[in-house]
Amino acid sequence: MGQEIFIMMEQKEGVMEEPSFSLLSEGKGLRERLGSSHLLSAIVMGDGIRNLERELGSWGADRVYYFESPLLKRYQSDFYLNLLSGLVGEKSPDFFLFGATSLGNDLAPRLAARLRVGLITHCVDLYVDQNRVEVIKTISDQFLHQKLVFRHSGLRIVTFSLHALMRGDQDFQKRAEVIKISPKIEPGQERVRFVNWLKADPKTIGLEEADIIVCGGRGVGKKTFEMVHQLADVINGSVGGTRPVIDWGILPYERQIGQTGVEVSPTLLMALGISGANEFTVGIEGSKMVIAINMDRKARIFKFADLGIIGDIHQVIPLVMDQIKKVKKES
Amino acid sequence: MKIAVCIKQIQYIYARTGRDPKTHFIAEEDRIRMINPYDELAVEEAIRIKERLGEGEVILITLGDLMAERALKRCLAMGADRLIQIHDPYFKKLDPWTTSMILAKAIERLTPDLIFCGKEAVDDHNGQVGAYLAEWLGYPYISCVVGLELLPNKKAMRVSRALGRGDKEILECLIPALFSVEKGINEPRYPTLPNLLKAFEQKIECWDGKTLGLQMDEIQPMTEVVEIQYPRPRVKRISAPDGHLNGFERVLNLLAGSKMEKKGRLLEGSPEQMAAEIVRFLRENGIIKD
Amino acid sequence: MLPLGGKIILLILILMTLFFFSRRAYFLIRLLQQGKPENRFNHWGKRLKYVLVQVFGGRCTLKNVTRGDYAGFGHLLLFYGFSLFLISYLFHIAEGFYEKLSPSILGHGFNHLFFLFLDIAGLVVIAVILWAAVRRYLIRPNRLDPTLEAGIILVVVFSLMLLHYLTEGFRILMEGRPFAEWSFVGIALSHLFEELGLKGSSRSFFFSFWWLHLIVVFGFSIYVLYSKHLHILASFFNLFFHSLEHRGALPPISELDKAKGLGVSKIEDFSWKKLLDLYACTECGRCTANCPASISGKPLRPRDLIYHLKAHLLTSKDGRFPIIPQVVTEDELWACTTCHACVEVCPVDIEHVERMIDFRRHLVMSQADFPSEVKSLFRNLEIFRDTHGKGPSLRTEWTIGLPIKTFRESQQFEILYWVGCEGSFHDRNKEVSKVILKTIQGAGVKVGILGKDEMCCGDPARRIGNEYLFRELVHRNIGILNHYGVKKIVTYCPHCYHTLKNEYPLFGGQFEVIHYTVYINELLRNGRLKIRRPLEGQVVFHDPCYLGRINGIYEAPREILKSIPALNLKEMPLSKERSFCCGAGGGRMWMHESQGERINQIRSREAIETKADWVATSCPYCLTMMEDGVRGQETKEQVNVLDLSEILYRVIL
Secondary structure (H helix, E strand, C coil): CEEEEEECEEEEEEEECCCCHHHHHHHHHHHCCCCCCCCEEEEEECCCCCCCCHHHHHCCCCEEEEEHHHHHHHCCHHHHHHHHHHHHHCCCCCEEEEECCCHHHHHHHHHHHHHHEEEEEEEEEEEECCCCEEEEEEEEEHHHEEEEEEEECCEEEEECCHHCCCCCCCCCCCCEEEEEEEECCCCCCCCEEEEEEEEECCCCCCCCCEEEEEECCCHHCCCCCCHHEEEEEEEEHHEEEEHHHHCCCCCHHHHHHCCCCCCCCEEEEEEECCCCCCCHHHHCCCCCEEEEEEECCEEEEEEHHCEEEECCCCHHHHHHHHHHHHHHHHH | CEEEEEEEEEEEEEECCCCCHCCCCHHHHEEEEEEEEEHHHHHHHHHHHHHHHHHCEEEEEEEECCCHHHHHHHHHCCCCCEEEEEECCCCCCCCCCHHHHHHHHHHHHHHEEEEEEEEECCCCCCCCCCHHHHHCCCCCEEEEEEEEECCCCCEEEEEEECCCCCCCEEEEEEEEEEEECCCCCCCCCCHHHHHHHHHCCCEEEEEEHHCCCCHHCCCCEEEEEEEECCCCCCCCCCCCCCCCCHHHHHHHHHCCCCCCCCCEEEEECCCHHHHHHHHHHHCCCCCCCC | CCCCCHHHHHHHHHHHHHHHHHHHHHHHHHHCCCCCCCCCCCCHHHHHHHHHHHHCHHHHHHHHHHHHCCCCHHHHHHHHHHHHHHHHHHHHHHHHCCCCCHHHCCCCCHHHHHHHHHHHHHHHHHHHHHHHHHHHHHHCCCCCCCCHHHHHHHHHHHHHHHHHHHHHHHHHHHHHCCCCCCCCHHHHHHHHHCCCCHHHHHHHHHHHHHHHHHHHHHHHHHHHHHHHHHHHHHHHHHHCCCCCCCCCCCCCCCHHCCCCCCCCCCCCEEEEEHHHHHHCCCCCCCCHHCHHHHHHCCCCHHHHHHHHHHHHHHCCCCCCCHHHHHCCHHHHHHCCCCHHHHHCCCCCCHHHHHHHHHHHHHHHHCCCCCCCCCHHHHHHEEEECCCCCCCCHHHHHCCCCCEECCCCCCCCCCEECCCHHHHHHHHHHHHHHHHHHHHHHHCCCCCEEEEHCCCCCHHHHHHHHHHHHHHHHHHHHHEEEEEEEECCCCCCCCEHHHHHHHHHHHHHCCCEEEHHHHHHHHHHHEEECCCCCCCCCCEECCCCCCCCCCCCCCCCHHHHHHCCCEEEECCCCCHHHHHHCCCCCHHHHCCCCCCCCCCHHHHHHHHHHCCCCCEEECCCHHHHHHHHHHCCCCCCCEEEEHHHHHHHHHHHH
């Protein structure tokens, strides 16, 4: 059999999750560009994961190397690194693709160093021109692109920028060949010892770290501010407020977003009843997605919104919560 | 305790207002020479450890030309003891691989108990040097550190590492060790003026390839930049051409390259419809999972 | 008049008084000498004239009468009345040593007149004292505390008046013939004493009261130096040595590069003049009564701050401890908006604001200790050279679509339009910068901007105490302005205006700086700009502190508004020199306001209560603050906050 393309999969509590699927799609594209002679091999680490041949097969994997051990449930650099470098040594793949996730960012450079091969991180595109592989990555806060090449042959490791990844089509007929490996891991040998894991509690984590923020403003009203907390509970978000809300004394100062408060960069920020004065918006410029709900169609906040809703939050938000609860019940 | 901190001088590009395609439309004012913000966090953390222990030495190491000398000295003024610049005309196009090789040579001479660096540089987002260094030096390495504590035996560190979305894991390792730090670990201090002025006077120690005993041909880069490109406009950065503006202004707009307003969807309708739109948005973007 | 024994006793009393007085005076002067040197010994003529107007012209006491503060009248009467008495005490002392009684000294005619005036003055002083006592202890206006010290003085002065009349009455009774024929009160009293059958013992009564009288005077003159009435002497000097610099123009630090003189941490870090200020304080409380921080419930109360500093200066001779936080808390000194309302009303020219900056300079530069929100402002200024952290390249973004050139492209301009960070980066204020530009261009003025070459003027850094950062910005800006040979600058922001106009000269930047309100008013006056249509409605003008109180520009904005037909200009109760701060000055714009009520809410309420349609202002900070304040009101009454130029622009199109 020919050469392989390794794709690092990610799972959480036994369930495969993104960017695994998008990475497989990316790998599929790469394989085509390489002349379809490569084998697309997904690397899975975990415990008690089922249905890999169907699930990963449908996304294009030809083969799955599944390392199964209770010690691999969670990413631990020493274990993962040793197993991967062993596997690479055995299979000599041409490519190893990672997502630029918490895991990928940590593991890919370790692997490159261990294997003495090159790595290009945060790439947004991969070209193959005969034998030359060109990698595009964004630099300088996305103001420039860099085109890089590897100066060596053999394994090339690449991590993909998450926002550049796209899922392709699924082929539900396809099955992958699963090679299950039960590795011998000797705990106690690792140089970095895992002690504990702390799940973020959206209610207590700092807003700078929060992934989802529901932010209430003057338009919510002092008496009806409870609504913001309720919505945050429903979507598992953290609560923030604009300066006037902090002045009301119903949220502590650490929850203030804006010029004299904190600057946040969540995946989603919901701005409720916020007009969007400059002093507030400087604090939310790092947000990836913004949903704004405001009665005033001319409110400045809409300039920052990916989804702007002209309406009364007091009517809309209870309905949103009802619908979300319904969706959750269905699933 | 001896602590080494690797700091990088970067050119932070925040706009694109140039007219010259040769410079990829980046004007001189569009770039700001500064210290990588993650590295400033690393400096602060090193100084805090020194202060907590009441003894120790913090040594800053930077590689390359002095393009942000004042910013470097500002780091010194925060409370570091030495500043070492590694510089040699031989060092040309350095990639993370060669960078880490050179730094490792320098750090070997210092034999620090702890090494800090930022999780990545905000100019090229490579995020590799820390892991490479640790490998070359044989130090345990933990990335994205947001909390640190020296255990009472003073031989090991307890570290909290950010996993994204606020999740954390607690890890332990023996020292000497290398840590790359993530936002949230601390709030870098503002240096006092007397310290700043003192730092401006302090001499930067300069080490070259000879000092380090480097054989340049032994160090070959793994990757090479073949081209810098002017990127296609990206959705978040630049507004969709505005029909109200004439062609010239639209070009100006693009060249300004600023964070333009988003062109999101603005909807109006019955509360039910609106609620449905919001829920659909949340589902499409994976905020609520079906 | 006195026997030899009496003369000796009097002499001993005088010498004792002089001894105790000089000992205390020496102590006070020694304390002043601890202060840092500061040259206030120039322009003697100017200073003398100032003192004459302020003290003898009564300007220092009367300047607040226009605010409905009538205490000044009383104080002036007391001042003149008591001054007359001070002269009379000299006569009394003199007569003690003379063989004959006083009439022989200057002749009868003088005596008649002098003692008539003295009698009248005594009555006036008594009336004023009673009024003051009623005010302080019964009516109790906010600014006055019913202290024991104030009470002692009132009682002493009152008793001096009483003793004067008693001495005079018995003297007339004793001498048989009025020594001063027009002393009507004394004559009346002598008749009364005669009726009471005291003629026989009149001599002993007279001498008892005469002695008592002088003893009280001697005691009083020593007590003055131990009490807040030190101001009687100190304010005279304080006014003489008042600052001749422009108000609000902070002094540079000469040894900044050696990290010396970085503000004030101990009392001796103040200049001697700032210590003299402490002696001069009359504790009248006008500063506190007008301070937006005090009024809005912040811990800063300027009068108390001065008082605490004075107590600290006087009591802790050795081993002085740091002022912050023992004497002045951080909350106090960060609460100041540098609006200069305290300076405006202070009768004895105490320099409150500079003192706050002195403290801040120490905290910021020596300790790097300041509200954490400010750190990002400092970093923005250091890295991006603007308050918003956007960078020079984006400074011209607001000009997209406007026909404006920068000095890089051409230098054929009449004026430089200095936009400022707020006008360049803040969305709302960008609208105003555009309107001002269009207005000026509409008048056919050739105007250019610096564009990428403009940087923050440095005002926020300086008011927060980061003099080093300020100076860096100043040097860069002056370099650029000189490079392009800029002569005339028109600014949008009053803070830029003040800094460029009054502070840059001290760093070698000499430019003609004009605020846009003055410039546009001039364009209207000389017809280069014409108003084309009326605008019906009512507008109220909010005076920005850095335009009005600090630079005395009250009329230009009002003239612009008045020149618009059908537009009715209203005034808030607090306007012009009494104007109430919006809460953003002194770097407060970047600080969290957590204590008490928000200052902008108070001001916005006042504006709304005028029932005007528009609130006009001419400062980007005021605009932001007032807009926010109006939005925060619970009343449904709506008022639009606009920049003055936006109103004008509607009628010149």
